[in-house]
Amino acid sequence: MNPTISRHWRSFKWAAWLGWQIESNWTRPSLFAIYSVIKPIASAFILVLMYVAFAFIGKIDDPALFNFVYVGNAFFIFVGNTLFGTFQVIQQDREWYQTLRYTYISPISYYTYIVGRATTKVVVAAFAVLITLGFGVGFLQIRLVLALGDLPLFVAAFLLGILTLVGIGVCLAALSFLTARHVHGLAEGIPGLFYLFCGILFPLSILPQWAQFVGRALPLTYWFEITRRLVLPPEYQIDTGIVGDPLTMLGLLAVSAAAFFVLSIGMFRWMEYLARKAGKLDMTTSY
Amino acid sequence: MALAVQTKGLTRVFDAKRKFLRRRKPENGEPAGPVTALDGVDLEIRDGELFGLLGPNGAGKTTLIKILCTLLLPTSGEAFVAGYDVTKDPFPIRTKINMVSGGETSGYGLLTTRENIWMFSQFYGVPSKVAKPKIDELLHTFGLWDKRDSKVRVLSSGQRQKMNMIRGFVTDPDILFLDEPTLGLDVNASRVIREYVMNWVRGQKGKTVLLTTHYMMEADDMCDRLAIINNGRILAVDTPGNLKRRLKKDTTFRLEVDPLKDTSPLKGIAGVKNFSETSDGGGSVLKLTFILEEESAVSDIMSEVVRQGSKIHYLHKSEPTLEDVFISMVGRSLE
Ligand SMILES: Nc1ncnc2c1ncn2[C@@H]1O[C@H](COP(=O)(O)OP(=O)(O)OP(=O)(O)O)[C@@H](O)[C@H]1O
Ligand SMILES: [Mg+2]
Numbered sequence: 292m293n294p295t296i297s298r299h300w301r302s303f304k305w306a307a308w309l310g311w312q313i314e315s316n317w318t319r320p321s322l323f324a325i326y327s328v329i330k331p332i333a334s335a336f337i338l339v340l341m342y343v344a345f346a347f348i349g350k351i352d353d354p355a356l357f358n359f360v361y362v363g364n365a366f367f368i369f370v371g372n373t374l375f376g377t378f379q380v381i382q383q384d385r386e387w388y389q390t391l392r393y394t395y396i397s398p399i400s401y402y403t404y405i406v407g408r409a410t411t412k413v414v415v416a417a418f419a420v421l422i423t424l425g426f427g428v429g430f431l432q433i434r435l436v437l438a439l440g441d442l443p444l445f446v447a448a449f450l451l452g453i454l455t456l457v458g459i460g461v462c463l464a465a466l467s468f469l470t471a472r473h474v475h476g477l478a479e480g481i482p483g484l485f486y487l488f489c490g491i492l493f494p495l496s497i498l499p500q501w502a503q504f505v506g507r508a509l510p511l512t513y514w515f516e517i518t519r520r521l522v523l524p525p526e527y528q529i530d531t532g533i534v535g536d537p538l539t540m541l542g543l544l545a546v547s548a549a550a551f552f553v554l555s556i557g558m559f560r561w562m563e564y565l566a567r568k569a570g571k572l573d574m575t576t577s578y
Numbered sequence: 579m580a581l582a583v584q585t586k587g588l589t590r591v592f593d594a595k596r597k598f599l600r601r602r603k604p605e606n607g608e609p610a611g612p613v614t615a616l617d618g619v620d621l622e623i624r625d626g627e628l629f630g631l632l633g634p635n636g637a638g639k640t641t642l643i644k645i646l647c648t649l650l651l652p653t654s655g656e657a658f659v660a661g662y663d664v665t666k667d668p669f670p671i672r673t674k675i676n677m678v679s680g681g682e683t684s685g686y687g688l689l690t691t692r693e694n695i696w697m698f699s700q701f702y703g704v705p706s707k708v709a710k711p712k713i714d715e716l717l718h719t720f721g722l723w724d725k726r727d728s729k730v731r732v733l734s735s736g737q738r739q740k741m742n743m744i745r746g747f748v749t750d751p752d753i754l755f756l757d758e759p760t761l762g763l764d765v766n767a768s769r770v771i772r773e774y775v776m777n778w779v780r781g782q783k784g785k786t787v788l789l790t791t792h793y794m795m796e797a798d799d800m801c802d803r804l805a806i807i808n809n810g811r812i813l814a815v816d817t818p819g820n821l822k823r824r825l826k827k828d829t830t831f832r833l834e835v836d837p838l839k840d841t842s843p844l845k846g847i848a849g850v851k852n853f854s855e856t857s858d859g860g861g862s863v864l865k866l867t868f869i870l871e872e873e874s875a876v877s878d879i880m881s882e883v884v885r886q887g888s889k890i891h892y893l894h895k896s897e898p899t900l901e902d903v904f905i906s907m908v909g910r911s912l913e
Contacts, residue, residue, distance in 0.1 A: 297703070301701065302701070305700045308697070312689055316688040317688060388684060388685065389682060389684035390685065392649055392684075393684065393745065396676075397702055397749075398701070398703070567650060568651045570592060570650050572649050
């Protein structure tokens with residue numbers, strides 16, 4: 292194998308392996324399995340409660356809307372997990388495990404290492420998303436359809452959405468080379484922003500004009516739009532205020548994924564340089 | 579002979595302004611301004627050498643190792659490891675080095691000892707056929723075999739340190755940096771590590787070790803050559819034998835006296851090259867070690883002690899040790 296490729300491959304492979312051990316190894320396998328099922332179902336119940344409350348107060352009782360919200364929230368599990376999981380890698384290694392200096396001076400690509408660790412988070416999130424959706428279909432009258440012909444589009448949108456998230460996550464991780472506290476806030480705030488503006492909880496069309504504008508500028512909006520159009524049955528489609536055919540949206544997603552990828556590499560290199568210069572690569576903060 | 583490590587005017591200044599940065603060993607009365615951790619260090623370590631770096635706390639030893647390991651950039655000057663510039667070419671350096679720092683307990687608590695070491699060996703691309711038997715061998719050597727399948731979170735700090743030593747050796751680096759490798763280890767474990775390091779360097783070609791230590795005995799017994807470093811400056815580089823020979827003309831006296839009000843007059847006595855003081859027994863005894871150019875200075879020292887109303891409990895003349903070399907250069911003892 293070409294040495295550069297082999298370096299990236301081993302960085303990715305062992306980081307993903309490590310990430311998986313960290314995710315799954317904290318308890319007995321049986322407990323881990325139960326936890327992995329219970330946690331998403333518990334979150335689903337919160338949604339149900341929210342919906343019941345809305346239905347009660349606002350007299351909204353629209354199965355299409357519930358489907359919209361439920362599917363959006365299920366897929367949103369990817370957003371928080373991927374962003375936070377990616378961002379946390381540096382801080383965990385540096386301050387909990389104190390291994391960052393040893394990993395950093397080893398002949399891997401630390402960038403690829405972060406991506407590898409993040410991949411585990413995506414896999415764990417995928418499991419939670421599937422459980423949530425399955426629970427919805429089984430017990431909450433959620434209806435999902437995904438035509439075989441739509442699968443490539445669905446997968447492409449998924450991959451580009453995840454890539455965008457990992458890109459943003461690496462940017463945050465890179466910032467945490469220099470400071471831990473402020474980035475922590477960002478990593479919690481950004482998913483919240485997406486939750487509000489990307490049409491997760493309610494359609495973009497009910498937001499004020501300026502907020503709709505923000506929503507349209509955020510790439511994740513299109514990922515969620517494509518996903519819902521593909522998986523929700525026609526009678527449950529609601530007008531989200533986003534027009535355009537899926538392929539155009541996919542193109543937008545591709546552009547954003549590429550942009551964040553480039554940005555993340557630039558940020559990573561720059562922050563790594565600054566940290567090496569300031570002597571902060573292996574700092575321990577009191578935070 | 580090729581050089582494993584070379585530095586030219588290597589300087590590192592730390593900005594002290596950042597408040598959230600917790601320093602290693604914060605001392606009261608530390609200057610608020612920038613700290614010069616390394617100050618124009620010129621050093622050459624040859625291929626195949628076991629090289630020691632001896633200096634008190636804060637001398638700049640760890641800083642130097644961090645720069646050589648590509649963890650930290652120099653403020654000015656140059657450093658080359660295996661012929662590559664640490665600033666411009668960190669990557670090829672990383673394939674040839676490894677580093678172990680004592681007294682810290684890094685490791686993934688959820689992995690077993692063996693998994694931890696294994697993972698790091700895979701970061702270096704060590705083939706499994708090589709890594710597996712080697713890890714087992716090292717686990718036996720360092721007395722960690724019993725703990726091979728224990729989760730790292732249950733290991734004692736000494737056991738974690740041994741695990742980290744294994745992590746350092748398993749990748750078979752050409753240049754190994756050991757920052758106080760025996761810190762906090764019991765006598766037996768320290769001996770095992772010392773012997774292993776010496777055999778590792780001397781038993782094969784092309785292996786270099788840069789070791790920092792506070793233990794004179796360790797430096798004296800193990801190292802081919804030593805650099806004495808203080809306040810970021812290299813004061814001397816030589817073999818332990820030659821360093822001691824520098825003091826051959828001098829005499830060492832050790833005294834134990836009642837605590838003195840003021841030790842500064844001792845410095846001014848003619849014939850006193852340097853001295854160190856440590857208090858012992860909860861401050862009831864003051865131990866003084868003098869390096870004397872002229873033995874006759876002893877009488878002046880004694881009169882000064884008596885003048886301050888103190889009693890002499892013990893007086894002994896001895897052969898210069900490495901410790902005395904250190905005291906004569908740095909003006910304080912390491913212990
Ligand atoms: N990240 C940092 N930020 C600010 N100052 C630092 C930093 N790292 C080291 N220093 C300062 O640089 C000086 C040298 O520190 P260094 O850790 O290299 O000493 P050392 O010789 O390894 O000491 P010890 O024997 O205690 O390990 C010290 O004064 C220390 O306070
Ligand atoms: Mg140190």
